[in-house]
Amino acid sequence: MTALLDIRGLKAEIDGRQILNGLDLTVNKGEIHAIMGPNGAGKSTLSYVLSGKPGYEITGGEVFFNGEDLLAMDPDERAAKGLFLAFQYPLEIPGVATLTFLRTALNAQRKKRGEDELSSPDVLKRVRELAKQLSIDPEMLKRPLNVGFSGGEKKRNETLQMALLEPKLCVLDETDSGLDIDALRIVADGVNRLRATDRGMIVITHYQRLLDYIVPDVVHVLSAGRIVKTGGKELALELEATGYAQYQSEAA
Amino acid sequence: MNAEIRPVKTAAEIGLADLFAAVRKDLPGGSSIEAIRSDAFDRFAAQGLPNSRVEAWKYTDLRRLVRDAKPLASRPDAAAKTAASGAGAVFAGLDVRRLLIVDGAFVPELSDLAALEAGVAIRATVEALGTEEMVLPFGMAGADPVAALNTALAGDGVVITVAADVVVERPIHLVFVTTGAAPAAMFTRSRLELGNGASLTLVETHEGPDQSDYQVNAALQMDVGDKASLDHIKITSEGAAALHVTTLEASIGAGANYREFGFTTGGAVVRNQLFLRLAGEGTITSVHQASLLSGRQHADITLTVDHAAAGSQSREVFKAVVDDEARAVFQGRITVHPGAQQTDARMMARALLLSDEAVANCKPELEIFADDVQCGHGTTTGALDDQLKFYLMARGIPEKEAEALLIQAFVGEVIDAVAREDLRDALSRTMHDWLKGRE
Numbered sequence: 001m002t003a004l005l006d007i008r009g010l011k012a013e014i015d016g017r018q019i020l021n022g023l024d025l026t027v028n029k030g031e032i033h034a035i036m037g038p039n040g041a042g043k044s045t046l047s048y049v050l051s052g053k054p055g056y057e058i059t060g061g062e063v064f065f066n067g068e069d070l071l072a073m074d075p076d077e078r079a080a081k082g083l084f085l086a087f088q089y090p091l092e093i094p095g096v097a098t099l100t101f102l103r104t105a106l107n108a109q110r111k112k113r114g115e116d117e118l119s120s121p122d123v124l125k126r127v128r129e130l131a132k133q134l135s136i137d138p139e140m141l142k143r144p145l146n147v148g149f150s151g152g153e154k155k156r157n158e159t160l161q162m163a164l165l166e167p168k169l170c171v172l173d174e175t176d177s178g179l180d181i182d183a184l185r186i187v188a189d190g191v192n193r194l195r196a197t198d199r200g201m202i203v204i205t206h207y208q209r210l211l212d213y214i215v216p217d218v219v220h221v222l223s224a225g226r227i228v229k230t231g232g233k234e235l236a237l238e239l240e241a242t243g244y245a246q247y248q249s250e251a252a
Numbered sequence: 253m254n255a256e257i258r259p260v261k262t263a264a265e266i267g268l269a270d271l272f273a274a275v276r277k278d279l280p281g282g283s284s285i286e287a288i289r290s291d292a293f294d295r296f297a298a299q300g301l302p303n304s305r306v307e308a309w310k311y312t313d314l315r316r317l318v319r320d321a322k323p324l325a326s327r328p329d330a331a332a333k334t335a336a337s338g339a340g341a342v343f344a345g346l347d348v349r350r351l352l353i354v355d356g357a358f359v360p361e362l363s364d365l366a367a368l369e370a371g372v373a374i375r376a377t378v379e380a381l382g383t384e385e386m387v388l389p390f391g392m393a394g395a396d397p398v399a400a401l402n403t404a405l406a407g408d409g410v411v412i413t414v415a416a417d418v419v420v421e422r423p424i425h426l427v428f429v430t431t432g433a434a435p436a437a438m439f440t441r442s443r444l445e446l447g448n449g450a451s452l453t454l455v456e457t458h459e460g461p462d463q464s465d466y467q468v469n470a471a472l473q474m475d476v477g478d479k480a481s482l483d484h485i486k487i488t489s490e491g492a493a494a495l496h497v498t499t500l501e502a503s504i505g506a507g508a509n510y511r512e513f514g515f516t517t518g519g520a521v522v523r524n525q526l527f528l529r530l531a532g533e534g535t536i537t538s539v540h541q542a543s544l545l546s547g548r549q550h551a552d553i554t555l556t557v558d559h560a561a562a563g564s565q566s567r568e569v570f571k572a573v574v575d576d577e578a579r580a581v582f583q584g585r586i587t588v589h590p591g592a593q594q595t596d597a598r599m600m601a602r603a604l605l606l607s608d609e610a611v612a613n614c615k616p617e618l619e620i621f622a623d624d625v626q627c628g629h630g631t632t633t634g635a636l637d638d639q640l641k642f643y644l645m646a647r648g649i650p651e652k653e654a655e656a657l658l659i660q661a662f663v664g665e666v667i668d669a670v671a672r673e674d675l676r677d678a679l680s681r682t683m684h685d686w687l688k689g690r691e
Contacts, residue, residue, distance in 0.1 A: 051646050079648035091643040095661025104657065109648035
């Protein structure tokens with residue numbers, strides 16, 4: 001069976017600084033992988049390189065998404081193929097209404113996949129249902145994207161986008177940052193509803209706390225741009241107790 | 253006149269002098285009008301076409317940009333009228349009163365003059381000039397050479413009067429259209445007198461063929477009465493080779509509410525100059541301008557706002573989207589006169605550059621002669637935000653579409669200032685058409 005995501009020996013740099021240093025990772029459908037690691041280990045870089053953010057130079061390795069060469073695709077193409085990055089810091093876009101953005105994104109993906117575009121009322125209906133599940137005020141959908149949203153509202157909005165777009169692989173970059181415990185629970189519930197046998201997830205986090213709510217199948221430790229240890233969900237608890245110091249010295 | 257007479261030098265200036273000498277006896281109006289025209293032409297000739305050493309024309313050097321003078325357009329014949337009948341399509345389907353000005357001449361038979369609202373009068377400028385009405389002299393704009401040239405050569409246009417307290421529901425649409433392949437010059441003068449407490453939406457569109465390097469010099473004077481309400485919207489989408497210069501002069505009465513909106517997408521060289529005098533106390537004025545430019549277009553918006561009385565508020569927002577090798581110019585000067593206390597004025601100019609060769613020149617100025625005022629201005633120039641673009645693309649939106657969405661958001665703030673939804677939608681469509689042209 002073809003892996004959902006297959007990263008082989010990935011090396012990447014930005015502004016001449018090597019961040020990813022021969023990273024290997026395989027995610028199969030139905031699996032949730034947590035990637036933990038100290039600050040500067042390359043966690044966010046991995047999420048940006050997977051989603052195709054400009055500015056990163058790939059200096060080695062390969063990435064296959066459902067058997068296709070992911071690195072050869074533009075960011076919009078990757079999204080249409082089913083890759084979703086939930087941003088650590090979702091951006092504010094004044095002048096673009098949230099609902100307009102959601103409809104444009106959904107229909108752009110459908111169009112690229114050769115599916116029929118959905119009418120505005122159909123999109124609105126879907127969005128309203130999802131908003132309700134995520135305790136998002138429908139009035140918020142009329143406001144410009146993320147403008148004036150609290151940290152929690154932005155993360156719920158990211159989760160709403162993810163639920164609407166129904167990706168095959170969700171990459172959650174520090175989704176817990178800036179969230180209080182109530183907001184964390186709402187977001188985690190939203191993510192857990194998306195758990196499915198044909199969907200994979202990569203949950204990037206610095207703290208173990210998030211993994212109490214989104215329970216992973218596999219936990220990896222990322223340090224100096226490489227996976228240095230892989231284990232079950234108990235590895236997260238171990239890290240919480242011991243910290244990352246041993247892995248930082250191993251990598252050095 | 254004690255100004256030193258500067259020798260007329262360029263081919264265009266010589267051509268304009270020859271033109272005026274040849275047509276002055278045939279221009280509408282009797283001897284008192286002719287005297288005004290002669291005086292105005294002398295003022296023009298003393299200065300010549302403005303060049304970059306003239307501060308108000310710093311970025312738009314007409315001596316360089318205007319190569320020759322074109323002959324005056326002849327009055328439209330049957331073919332021209334047929335060609336013009338579909339003009340102003342941007343507001344097609346809207347319930348507006350269309351008044352057509354074809355090749356510089358008001359054409360009543362193409363205009364909707366039926367069932368005029370009580371208190372509304374519409375006449376051709378040529379008719380007003382025929383009875384020696386003083387429709388030509390300028391106030392604030394009088395010193396400007398191009399406005400003077402308009403006074404000297406204005407042939408026709410429309411004079412609209414709205415009596416006091418008349419609320420005109422149906423917008424009036426002035427459709428300015430140039431027809432014909434032979435390049436010609438059009439000098440029009442129009443006038444609006446809006447009575448105290450009256451209310452009107454006045455829309456203007458300017459268009460013409462792409463193949464002809466015709467020249468438009470249009471002027472509009474507006475006298476807005478006390479407590480009147482005026483929405484004025486001007487769309488400049490001239491042909492690709494056209495020269496378009498317009499002078500807007502408005503005097504705003506006490507307690508009046510005036511919303512000015514300008515949208516520039518077409519013409520090789522465009523200069524829209526606005527001279528606004530907030531004459532009465534407690535007026536509320538907003539000026540929103542958007543320029544969407546590509547190719548080698550040059551569009552200059554130059555705005556002078558005089559706060560002449562106390563307690564008035566003005567907001568000026570200018571946005572330019574500049575692609576290819578185009579250039580957008582915004583000059584805005586707010587003057588707060590002595591005694592205009594409690595003035596509240598804010599001016600903002602923002603330019604979005606879509607290519608490395610695109611240029612924006614922004615020059616906001618404040619001159620304040622009162623001590624109890626709130627005034628501010630700001631200007632920004634930059635490219636599309638790559639981070640925002642990536643965020644949109646990461647959601648599956650293709651690059652061009654993501655750019656279009658961000659440009660729409662940028663211009664949208666200005667379009668949102670238009671009060672009427674139907675006009676706002678029409679302007680949004682115009683913006684979408686422009687964005688489609690980029691793809």
